[in-house]
Amino acid sequence: MxxxxxxxxxxxxxxxxxxxxxxxxxxxxxxxxxxxxxxxxxxxxxxxxxxxxxxxxxxxxxxxxxxxxxxxxxxxxxxxxxxxxxxxxxxxxxxxxxxxxxxxxxxxxxxxxxRVMLGFNRRFDPHFRAVRKAIEDGTIGNVEMVTITSRDPGPPPASYIKVSGGIFRDMTIHDFDMARFLLGEEIVSVTAFGSVLVDPEIGKLGDYDSASIILTTASGRQAMISNSRRASYGYDQRIEVHGSLGAVSAENQRPVSIEIATGNGYTRPPLHDFFMTRYTAAYAAEISAFIDSIVEGTAPSPSAEDGLIALQLADAALRSASEHVTISLV
Amino acid sequence: MxxxxxxxxxxxxxxxxxxxxxxxxxxxxxxxxxxxxxxxxxxxxxxxxxxxxxxxxxxxxxxxxxxxxxxxxxxxxxxxxxxxxxxxxxxxxxxxxxxxxxxxxxxxxxxxxxRVMLGFNRRFDPHFRAVRKAIEDGTIGNVEMVTITSRDPGPPPASYIKVSGGIFRDMTIHDFDMARFLLGEEIVSVTAFGSVLVDPEIGKLGDYDSASIILTTASGRQAMISNSRRASYGYDQRIEVHGSLGAVSAENQRPVSIEIATGNGYTRPPLHDFFMTRYTAAYAAEISAFIDSIVEGTAPSPSAEDGLIALQLADAALRSASEHVTISLV
Amino acid sequence: MxxxxxxxxxxxxxxxxxxxxxxxxxxxxxxxxxxxxxxxxxxxxxxxxxxxxxxxxxxxxxxxxxxxxxxxxxxxxxxxxxxxxxxxxxxxxxxxxxxxxxxxxxxxxxxxxxRVMLGFNRRFDPHFRAVRKAIEDGTIGNVEMVTITSRDPGPPPASYIKVSGGIFRDMTIHDFDMARFLLGEEIVSVTAFGSVLVDPEIGKLGDYDSASIILTTASGRQAMISNSRRASYGYDQRIEVHGSLGAVSAENQRPVSIEIATGNGYTRPPLHDFFMTRYTAAYAAEISAFIDSIVEGTAPSPSAEDGLIALQLADAALRSASEHVTISLV
Amino acid sequence: MxxxxxxxxxxxxxxxxxxxxxxxxxxxxxxxxxxxxxxxxxxxxxxxxxxxxxxxxxxxxxxxxxxxxxxxxxxxxxxxxxxxxxxxxxxxxxxxxxxxxxxxxxxxxxxxxxRVMLGFNRRFDPHFRAVRKAIEDGTIGNVEMVTITSRDPGPPPASYIKVSGGIFRDMTIHDFDMARFLLGEEIVSVTAFGSVLVDPEIGKLGDYDSASIILTTASGRQAMISNSRRASYGYDQRIEVHGSLGAVSAENQRPVSIEIATGNGYTRPPLHDFFMTRYTAAYAAEISAFIDSIVEGTAPSPSAEDGLIALQLADAALRSASEHVTISLV
The missing domain is CATH 3.40.50.720 (NAD(P)-binding Rossmann-like Domain)
Structure with missing residues (x-):
């Protein structure tokens, strides 16, 4: 059918x-x-x-x-x-x-x-799924520290920024969901710092273009997120999880992975230029998971509830960055 | 249309x-x-x-x-x-x-x-095409030495070996075509060595499972090919071209590229398990090139002639390996 | 002489x-x-x-x-x-x-x-110096975000912890100095989180074994530091600097850099087991810089003042982690 | 003493x-x-x-x-x-x-x-020794194919070429010894191809500057050597061994291993510029092995006999390249 x-x-x-x-x-x-x-x-x-x-x-x-x-x-x-x-x-x-x-x-x-499924496509990236699987398999022991680097190739236009809800709700929201996906425990505190280093127009609109965030869980697990609206070298998407028995990481992907060696050194091409090509396989797997859920009658994941929690984390980050305080979520 | x-x-x-x-x-x-x-x-x-x-x-x-x-x-x-x-x-x-x-x-x-196009799929692999493009762009200067490593994950059954025409016609034929694709000059000599190191059954059928080949061109360019019917670590497909100004290489691809670090070291997963997944993009690009040729009325490439030349190189390799002589093609 | x-x-x-x-x-x-x-x-x-x-x-x-x-x-x-x-x-x-x-x-x-020089050996590591040089050369434009990962292979004994001054004064102090070395601007705020995830004995002594820290400068530059007293895979010492024109990073070093490929994947050996072998070249260059300073009559760097500032940052981190507040240094 | x-x-x-x-x-x-x-x-x-x-x-x-x-x-x-x-x-x-x-x-x-020890320094390189150790440990099973890439950064002056004995006796001799070190069996055939692609002066002196060599052993093991007198990217020194259970390789070394990412891609610095810095650790270990042999009264290795065999392989290569035949050594 x-x-x-x-x-x-x-x-x-x-x-x-x-x-x-x-x-x-x-x-x-x-x-x-x-x-x-x-x-x-x-x-x-x-x-x-x-x-x-x-x-x-x-x-x-x-x-x-x-x-x-x-x-x-x-x-x-x-x-x-x-x-x-x-x-x-x-x-x-x-x-x-x-x-x-x-x-x-x-x-x-x-x-x-x-039946409502939310579009956190990165959960379906084959590399990130393999990171999660390594955690589930116990290969790295108990999760202790999650590090997420997420940088867009270039800032969006002011028209987009205006309706985006700001960097935390628009961009970091993916990282909040990924942190939850990997930490294995709910987040209890959010501390965020935002700066305008890339584009003064973004600052004029009351938004940030560069952000550093620390999340903690009840048992003391820590996640760090680094965001920028601009990376000259392409769409920078990395995750790393450090645990009691080891660590697992997913490095950046590039469309073509040759290496050229000359007197100037060894050069590999830039990364994917944005999410459409970087996450092609993730988008396909995401829709397949949605179809699975319909066909098998199982609960969709990530759920609408997951979407709400990520949004709440984004709101907490915005308040933290504005007021220079750590926001407790419990 | x-x-x-x-x-x-x-x-x-x-x-x-x-x-x-x-x-x-x-x-x-x-x-x-x-x-x-x-x-x-x-x-x-x-x-x-x-x-x-x-x-x-x-x-x-x-x-x-x-x-x-x-x-x-x-x-x-x-x-x-x-x-x-x-x-x-x-x-x-x-x-x-x-x-x-x-x-x-x-x-x-x-x-x-x-209009006849031959299925040398590797010419359409995006990484190998980028290698060729680096050559065409002059980035590495004049081509001097081509190195091709091509190893299957495991030997085929005896039934396949029997009708395969032998390792040079079945497996190395792709590498002969790739060498021609990269050398930028026709091959004038073939020297091949074959051994049975993987599976004695292959030897009983009069075939080899391990081979080393050197090709030369009129101006003295050299290509080396290393073949094995078995690689425990997956489908090993690498090319490297050394030129007067530098070198360009295409490393192996893997379906999932995470890295796990433990007390035993840093481990990345094995390579693709065979050509169906390794060359998915190449097969798509190959058919598109065939459609291009039909739609635009251009000559298909690789042509039937390219197929014949690769076969002649395979025959020369077989004779070289059997008779322990270098075969001149001019 | x-x-x-x-x-x-x-x-x-x-x-x-x-x-x-x-x-x-x-x-x-x-x-x-x-x-x-x-x-x-x-x-x-x-x-x-x-x-x-x-x-x-x-x-x-x-x-x-x-x-x-x-x-x-x-x-x-x-x-x-x-x-x-x-x-x-x-x-x-x-x-x-x-x-x-x-x-x-x-x-x-x-x-x-x-003439007093302080022993922040990492400033003299050839790889980290090359990172700094890339910044000085303008290769990555204006520094925006510094990421430092610093994890010891294993926790020290309780006897050491007792007199160490705690993780921030003992371990992170190197990272505070490195952040200053790379940020190119003085640090104006410190926010630190500490957990006990590795060894409960460390917790009993009132110390942390896992820490995440964010530092900011007056212009909004951000540094993130990730510390752990235990990394199963060796002495984890990485830095990365993201700037307006690009990024530069220094990856981990290992004493032997072979790679073994089997059916289980591709494995490289663990990292150096601690600072004595990881920073051999750095210690030699450090003493040479001290001799340079004496011979040439120049001001030693890092200076005693640099030592004091790193200590003040460590104290701020401790207060931040204890009181769950961001410490402003201006 | x-x-x-x-x-x-x-x-x-x-x-x-x-x-x-x-x-x-x-x-x-x-x-x-x-x-x-x-x-x-x-x-x-x-x-x-x-x-x-x-x-x-x-x-x-x-x-x-x-x-x-x-x-x-x-x-x-x-x-x-x-x-x-x-x-x-x-x-x-x-x-x-x-x-x-x-x-x-x-x-x-x-x-x-x-007590005579010959200066084949590469046997003492820590990375190459680790390759050999992986073989001895049985990690890759039976050795089947050895691949050696050895390229100098630039051609020596004509005055050196004149007294060098030619590329096979001067340069490949190290690779012959390394092949013997790794193959675990004596070499029974040598087939070599030489070209003049780098410097016509070398050709005028009757020598080659680019060479490809295949060696075989009695059981059918194969080694391939690729030599050039010029590599724009530095001193190119790699080995790779493929066996029945897996493969082991030692990649190139560089003095500084940072990576710079810009819009042009990801660039690592060139390799060591020659043997003095590439093999510093090897030369130290080599002399220590000589001292060990004296102090412990053990047979020095590599021996004078090893030196003779490598020279005989070089002579065979020269004859093979000149006469376009495979030279049998048994």
Whole structure:
């Protein structure tokens, strides 16, 4: 049996998910919705499916599930409407930039019993999964310290920054989720520092472009996150976990891994230029996990609850950085 | 316009090509042929196309091109028949194990003017292409020495060895083509050494499982090839080119690239377990190049002629190894 | 002209310095002092010099300089005595565990105009120096974020912990100095987290064995330090600096750098087992810099003042970790 | 007891050995001999020993052993004279460029029972020793294929080429010895190819500057050697051994191992610029092994016989390259 999906939102990340859906033979894209007709049509043409509207998809009995890739401020509304319509839902992070709104949305999800999976794609990266598996296998003993480096190749435009919710809700939110994925214990304190070192425009908008964060758990485990909105050498995505018996790390990936040696030294090419190519396999595995959950009737993971917790950590980081205090979450 | 393809042969490599075809939106698989009906049906189901026969495909005006993945001893006949039928042809290496038969086939190709591309997939590996590009860009100056390491994870069964044509025609043939791809000059001498170190059964069949080969060109460029039918650590596929201004190399690839550090040291996982996963991107790029050639009307590369030359080098290697002499090709 | 040195303290680090002195042909060890006669004699035999006493060295006109490797609680007194005696002084870190005592000692150093160099050996590691040079050369642009990983192979005995001054004064002090060496700006805030994850005995003594620290500068530069008293894989010593134009890093060093590939993967040996072998070249370069300073009459670096600042940062870290607050240093 | 050594030859390699001797506390340099008085004096000053003459050293009862670093054409004579004088002898490779002369010299060594060790320094490199140890430990099973890459940073002057004996006797001789060290079986065939790709002057002198060599053993083990007189990226010295259970390799070494990441990629510095810095540890370990042999009364290794065999392999390579035939050694 093939799961039939509608894609809501045909922008950059919508295209990524359309491609991921095409790679899973158990999934079929049947409708695409976007305010920009050409964007929707382009994906529909490639997928061999129809262009549609939110209302039509809601009413369409053929549609089993939706993949929400619309702007963030529509996520909570769409989750609620499709939850009530009985569709399975995959939604890009975050649920909403406002924790109160996100909580209300979760309440609807609980009441309807809807299947909702949040788009923390990095959990599905094969390298990061292998890190997690090494932990689960006991290879490094008890987890003690998690180190996450996450730097974008370049800062987004001011228009994006304005609606992004700030670096912690937009960018670090992935790292908060990854820290939880790896620490094996809930986070009890957040301490964050933010600076404007990359782009003064970002500072004028009241945001940071460089951040260092320390998270702790009840038993004293520690996580460190290093973020920057700019890395000249590409999309810098590394994790490292130190435990009582050893350590495990996932190094950066590059599209081409040759090495050129000359009188100037040994040079390897820059990293992937952004998430679309860096996380291609992760996006495919993520959609497959969503299909698994539907087909096997299991709880989707990461859940809407995971999305809420990451958002709460982001809020705590923002408060910590603004007020220069450590935020306790217990 | 979409190019419509028929797949002849639904075995291991046939599946790889079916998957590659599915990844190019300009190509569409319309028919699958195999003596084993279930094998053909499985691919046809996935691709949403029909199961067919050689004769039906030959007569089918809808079919633009064929991808030949049948046993080696059928390649030359099929190339000839489909060349006469005016279809574009992609054929897995080799054309035939017999040079005389291969030459006769090439004659038909020439007479019919058929578009024939040979399946030397490694030329399309993104890492190896980047090596070639570094050479073309002049980054390493004049090419002087090429080193190719090519080791299979484990020896094939005796049944395969028997019909393989021997290690030089079956395995080294890829390295001969790669050496030509990188040397930038035709090979004028072949010296090969073969041993039986891995599996005595291979020796009983008159074949080698371990080989070292030196190739030279007219201007004195040198290539070294190291082959083994067994590498405990995975599918070992490396190339390195040393030139007047520097060197360029492509290291091994692995499916997961984490590193685990314990008291025993730092360990990375084994390499890919074989060509299906190691060369996934190469197979996709290869089929795309075939489609490019059809769509743009350009000469396919590698050509049937390239296939013949690689076969002649393999024959020379076999003679060299048997008679303990250097074989001159000029 | 050869600079004649007396070594005060013939323990583990004393031996390291004796070896370093032997490797500089401009330096000559002429006397060794230690409460344990056999320890002093062993080094004296190797160096071909005499065993002596503090008083005799103070009075010895032949001695140009002393290398102080005695227990920490004697450092300030010895610095003061030898400063007054007009000898050049190289002293292992720290000056004292107490900032007030260290400041008083610095006052004597200032009044006497004595040449005092502090033993922050890592500044002299060739790899770390190359990192600093890349910064000075402008290769990575403006420094933005410094990441230091520093983990000992295993926890010291309780007897050492008791007199160590705690993890921040004993271990992180090196990282504070390294952060200053690389940040290019003074540190204005310190936030530290400490846990007991390695050895409960350390916790009973009121110390931590695992720590994460964030440092900031006036312009918003950030440094992160990760410390553990135990790393199963060896002495983990890495630095990384991210700047506006790029990044530079120094990876771990190992005594033997082979790689073994088997069915279990690719394994490199563990790291150096501790500072004596990891920093051999650094200790030699450090003593040479001390000799340079004497011979050329230049100011020694790192200075006693650098030692005091590192100690103040350690004190701030301790207060931060205890009180769960960020300590401002301005 | 300290072993007293005289150094014969105070050129480039003589200085390397003087430094190595200084690093072993069981050895003491007591005399230096060189036709160039200043060269001898410089080393004597550093070592605190006297300048002497061959005859004086021969007659000096204080001298236990000599280290021969004079021009190649004096080696055999000096070995014979000092063998007769009852001194232990360490001699740089080769014994002589002429096999007949070398054999005669060995006859004298045998008759006198002199302790003679040949200077194949690479056997003492800690990384290469670890490769050998992995073989001895059975970690990679039976050795099947050895790959040696050995490239000098730049070609020597014509004056050196003229007296060098040619690339095989001067440069590959180290690789022949290394192949024997790693193969675990004697070599029974040599096939060599030589080209002039680097410097036409070398060709005019009848020598090659680029060479590829295949060696085989009786059981079918294979070794491949790749040589060039020029590598823009530094002194390229790698070995790799493939066996039935796995593989072991020693990668290149560099003096500084930082990595700089920019928009152009990730760059590590070039390799060591030549043997003096690449093999510092090897030269020290080599002299220590010579002292061990003297102190413990054990047979020196590599022996004069090892030197002869490497020379015979070089001669075979030269004949193979000139006549385009495989040379059988049995």
């Amino acid at each position: 093939v799961t039939k999906l509608a894609l809501l939102g045909a922008g950059r990340i919508g295209k990524v998910h359309a491609q991921a859906i095409a790679s899973d033979s158990r999934a079929k894209l049947v409708a695409v919705v976007d305010a920009v007709a050409e964007a929707a049509q382009a994906i529909a043409d490639q997928a061999g499916c129809k262009v549609s509207t939110i209302d039509a998809v809601l009413a369409d009995p053929e549609v089993d599930a939706v993949v929400i890739c619309t702007p963030t401020n529509t996520h909570a509304d769409l989750i609620e409407r499709f939850a009530k319509a009985g569709k399975a839902i995959f939604c890009e992070k975050p649920i909403d930039l406002d924790v109160v709104r996100a909580k209300a949305c979760l309440e609807v999800v609980r009441q309807t019993g809807a | 979409v190019t419509k393809l028929a797949l002849l042969g639904a075995g291991r490599i046939g599946k790889v090509h079916a998957q590659a075809i599915a990844s190019d939106s300009r190509a569409k698989l319309v028919a699958v042929v195999d003596a084993v009906a279930e094998a053909a049906q499985a691919i046809a189901d996935q691709a949403g196309c029909k199961v067919s026969t050689i004769d039906a495909v030959l007569a089918d005006p809808e079919v633009d091109a064929v991808v030949i993945c049948t046993p080696t001893n059928t390649h030359a006949d099929l190339i000839e028949r489909f060349a006469k039928a005016g279809k574009a042809i992609f054929c897995e290496k080799p054309i035939d194990l017999d040079v005389v038969r291969a030459k006769a086939c090439l004659e038909v190709v020439r007479q019919t003017g058929a | 050869v600079t004649k040195l007396a070594l005060l303290g013939a323990g583990r680090i004393g031996k390291v310095h004796a070896q370093a002195i032997a490797s500089d042909s401009r330096a000559k060890l002429v006397a060794v002092v230690d409460a344990v006669a056999e320890a002093a004699q062993a080094i004296a035999d190797q160096a071909g010099c005499k065993v002596s006493t503090i008083d005799a060295v103070l009075a010895d006109p032949e001695v140009d300089a002393v290398v102080i490797c005695t227990p920490t609680n004697t450092h300030a007194d010895l610095i003061e005595r030898f400063a007054k005696a007009g000898k050049a002084i190289f002293c292992e870190k720290p000056i004292d565990l107490d900032v007030v005592r260290a400041k008083a000692c610095l006052e004597v150093v200032r009044q006497t105009g004595a | 300290v072993t007293k050594l005289a150094l014969l030859g105070a050129g480039r390699i003589g200085k390397v050995h003087a430094q190595a001797i200084a690093s072993d506390s069981r050895a003491k340099l007591v005399a230096v001999v060189d036709a160039v008085a200043e060269a001898a004096q410089a080393i004597a000053d550093q070592a605190g020993c006297k300048v002497s003459t061959i005859d004086a050293v021969l007659a000096d009862p204080e001298v236990d052993a000599v280290v021969i670093c004079t021009p190649t054409n004096t080696h055999a004579d000096l070995i014979e004279r000092f063998a007769k004088a009852g001194k232990a002898i360490f001699c740089e490779k080769p014994i002589d460029l002429d096999v007949v002369r070398a054999k005669a010299c060995l006859e004298v060594v045998r008759q006198t029972g002199a």
